Amino acid sequence: DIQMTQSPSSLSASVGDRVTITCRASQSINRYLNWYQQKPGQAPKLLIYAASNLQSGVPSGFSGSGSGTDFTFTISSLQPEDFATYYCQQSYSTFKTFGQGTKVEIK
């Protein structure tokens, strides 16, 4: 299976901060990398697909980049509603895997 490693596992930030999360794959996955946001008690929500494509309806403050094994997810200016857990997920393999998640907390 392809292993996905996210860092950091958690971070504290203030409203207005720029936040960056990284995700590393155990083998090259081209751009088959998606990012999801999950708030407590809710289902995950797709934010970014194919490494850098913003899902319809998602604010432009979210962005993604990378290819191969190394990927980055960025929130340009953290908003109160952005405090949540973020997951990367590879779709290169038929057998999908998620990163362990990054919890973004209020400083």
Place this chain on the structure above:
Amino acid sequence: QVQLVQSGAEVKKPGASVKVSCEASGYTFTSYDINWVRQAAGQGLEWMGWMNPNSGNTGYAQKFLGRVTMTRSTSISTAYMELSSLRSEDTAVYFCAREIGVSLVQGAIPYYYYHMDVWGQGTTVTVSS
């Protein structure tokens, strides 16, 4: 609107089986794969497997081989996930998700990129004696 609606919470004893349903509406059920993902309390997302509603073909994560079965009923646009030989570690919220593919061109070559764009609300399964 496109949505997936899952069945209600279940409480099962160790060794029993559970079958969770996921009813699709607002789109052609047979056009997109359904994936199942679970999440134990305070833990991350764990992918369990996929099913093609058109063919019935499935693919399961190694961890669940022999214990999970994914099926569907096309007449009622519903996917099912059955997990057997339940143990306490299977206590979790189980989600179904539609997986859609988008064609994007890279260097004049089209690639299909897959992602889970619509999720069910989750079904809590509690395994307890």
